[in-house]
Amino acid sequence: MTKREARRRVTINDVARAADVSRQTVSNVVNAPEKVAPTTLGRVQREIDRLGFRPSRAAKTLKQERAGAWGIELNSETFGRFGTILDTFLVELTTRSRRHDAHIVPFTAHHENDPVPAYEDLVASRIADGFVLTDTRHGDPRPAWLRDHAVPYAAFGRIWDDPSITTWVDVDGAAGVSAAVRHLAEQGYERIGWLGWPGDSPVGEDRRLGWARTTADLGLANADWAGSSPQQLERAAPSAAALIDTIGPGGALVCASDGLALGAWQVLLQRGLRLGTDFGLVGFDDTDLAAAIGLTTLRQPLAAVADHVLRMLGTGTTTEADSPAGILLPPELVVRASSTPADDRTTTERGTT
Amino acid sequence: MTKREARRRVTINDVARAADVSRQTVSNVVNAPEKVAPTTLGRVQREIDRLGFRPSRAAKTLKQERAGAWGIELNSETFGRFGTILDTFLVELTTRSRRHDAHIVPFTAHHENDPVPAYEDLVASRIADGFVLTDTRHGDPRPAWLRDHAVPYAAFGRIWDDPSITTWVDVDGAAGVSAAVRHLAEQGYERIGWLGWPGDSPVGEDRRLGWARTTADLGLANADWAGSSPQQLERAAPSAAALIDTIGPGGALVCASDGLALGAWQVLLQRGLRLGTDFGLVGFDDTDLAAAIGLTTLRQPLAAVADHVLRMLGTGTTTEADSPAGILLPPELVVRASSTPADDRTTTERGTT
DNA sequence: ACCAACGATTTGAACGTTCAAATCGATACT
DNA sequence: AGTATCGATTTGAACGTTCAAATCGTTGGT
Structure with a gap:
């Protein structure tokens, strides 16, 4: 380990001097090697590595x-809460940002109720060139502000308010839930219910529609099998209990989140119903909890989302509409014991699209 | 909203010209206001705001x-996994970094098995001045590398290998578990067991010692009440079941993590034992899961950890030993239904240290 | 009346890179 | 032979700030 006290950092000029070329040539070697003659390229590159x-x-x-x-x-x-996947998304984004020769700068809102100043701050001090938006929602002030100030951005999540904005990537919840329903039907579960969130969360509604359409297509639809509950378990359990009792053994329940599925799981345990064997259960998001309790669930393709977001930012596809709409990616159904009847139960995980 | 197309960014010179002072005075207004005469200060400040x-x-x-x-x-x-609190830590760190006029730059290792090049990269390109270390472990190559290259750092987690390094902040797991045991004893639980991780994880051992010492102090010690299990639920449940059956109703179990507590919770449900009333249960980390199932748990003071870490970095207390050792903070016991016998059960959360 | 000391402000230079334009030599075209 | 063209490389300038040193005007001491 070479230790030199307070050694000066190596600059482009040091390399230029050592390789007997100008600074610009060194710069070209790094940023545009095709502009440099092969001989020179090798010599300069060697000095870069050496120094x-x-x-x-x-x-x-x-x-x-x-x-x-x-x-x-x-x-x-x-962020950092059970049932959200933003943590994993950040890891994927961070990993992939390197290939785009960029960094990710996390920040938090300055004020409780107004996110914009924090964005303004980063742009004004030229710390960030643009933004990755998450938690897009109705009435979100950020897309408009960013557009008005010509700041590039790309969103993980649809821009619900403005269909003319196409710089977003989202996961097709309806398609995912649809795949889950089909899978359950194939496995022989006869009555397939839905446990969603209350209110009109666009994300929740998207997922519920996947259930409603697919059960209808399969001739299974029954309004009595749909329920909703907040994420909190003490409130989810009663809703889940009512649904499970209505549907009965041999049926199954698709949930809008792994957290809701946990509520249903609790009820199954209390009823003495064996997971998978007596009653099917599917969650959403593939949190660690799902793996822990052997829950079949839908995994969001976060790496792909991160890739698309970075590509949109990198190519500056902010104002220009290069595609008619944003990008919608299907989640992956991860099959575990909770949707596998005993006869063909397998302990190994397998994933299907 | 003033819109000027392709407007030049406002620089220090623009302000200087507008306020009829030199650039340096503007710089002083921003960075060292005490050096500027009050009259000038006001005038320049006004121009800064205006422009x-x-x-x-x-x-x-x-x-x-x-x-x-x-x-x-x-x-x-x-990161981004159930039972870890690094996500929340990152949020706290990010929020607090602003007060220190710094930013947080997340990154991931370039190679699977060697984290160092990624650190080297950030230092060499002068993107980061130093690092916040997490997941410190035995045989960690990072502290030595950072020391040898005179790169500042502060760790969330003890530097286990080198007691001479004091730039770390950690949570006192033993003290937390001790508080949990005392709390359970006060609540009237008579036999208090321990469910930890297998192997010799220093973090797990730290927590287990808190249980061992405190039960000994209270005259409750019994080796038969201690067990261990990996985090995976399918393996945690059998271990928990054996312990619960040995300890019996009226007893309680302290777990090294909320995840393990979930395994015990499952067993209680299957046995028909009422949580809290028939059997006490305490987890660790206060994940959302704990709140969801009403689990008493130990919450790590992540905001305080982040503050200390940033202070250490900010004051450059890397090489100098200003304190004889790192900083150890006690976690907070969050009492919920799982450790409250029926008679005085309360639905509201309360926190005590 | 001189000069030292001080507070407030300005000036010169530098941090390390890349852009745009200039230079240089060799090759190709008329 | 003269000159346009091209590839490879170099040169000048600029990005926007802060550090260190210089300047200017006042005040106070003798």
């Missing part, structure tokens, strides 16, 4: 007037 | 040779 030169991001940012970073707002309501 | 001037972080970074950012490695093994 351990790495361009200063700050200098590059200053000159180019681009930070090479995307901001993402962390909301303590939805 | 909407915000210093460019890149220019500042370039000149000062400090990025004003701390890196944090996101490890998909431990």
